[in-house]
Amino acid sequence: MNEIKIDWNSMAKAYEEFNNAENSYSYCIEWPCIKELLPDLKGKVVVDLGCGTGIFTFLLEKSEPAKIVGIDLSEEMLKIAKEKADADGSKSEFVQHDAATCKEVIEEPVDFIFSSTTSHYIENLKQLFENVAKSLKEGGECIFSVINPVYSAMYPVEHEDSSFPEDDEWNVRYMDKAMRAYIQPWLEYNDDYENHLSKSYHHTFSDYVNAIVGAGLTIEKVCEPMAPEEWKETQIYRYESFVENPVYMIIKMKKA
Structure with a gap:
């Protein structure tokens, strides 16, 4: 079985709890930027690729796509996503x-x-974007929020013996x-997980x-969203970490 799939199956609940927090990066940093780039989705057919527990699927659904x-x-x-979908109609x-x-x-x-x-869990980017292009109508659009290459460059290189990285390897x-290979943020302070590395x-x-x-x-456009200005007062450490190392790069594309 795919090693990344096994990893995500094991982390599903922790991921959902962490990323649904009110001050999560998904809601506070990614989504405001994505909303500015979104085309009119009303009556359109939409795909959320690498949807996880459906966090963005349900946000996109508010734009009233046909499907x-x-x-x-x-x-x-997906089990968590389906449970949420059933509960919310x-x-x-x-x-x-x-x-x-x-x-x-x-x-x-x-x-x-x-x-x-999703894309940094996929080795073959060429295959990924060829599949995306083939899946779009002529004139169709897509938005990919990816881990900023500067940030993914900080992830510690996997050890041959599978041992844990030291802090200075970031x-x-x-x-x-x-x-x-590294510890995911939603597992770092989660007592239910020990010695868990993601790749x-x-x-x-x-x-x-x-x-x-x-x-x-x-x-069509590339954005590197910054943390909210109010974090200067409420979460200065997280704000400054974004000044130093941007986490996201959001790319809007179109099929001519």
């Missing part, structure tokens, strides 16, 4: 599949594809394409641009 489908590799993440649909080969389950071209912090190794890839800015352009998509 919205969340796709994710982890059945445990959501019409969102959920499908278990690898985001990298999404065209296999997207039977008809769609109007809009969204993805949040430093930028931008051109190092080795596998990364992901590091993609550079040029990796993203070349994969996107190579797939025939046009980049």
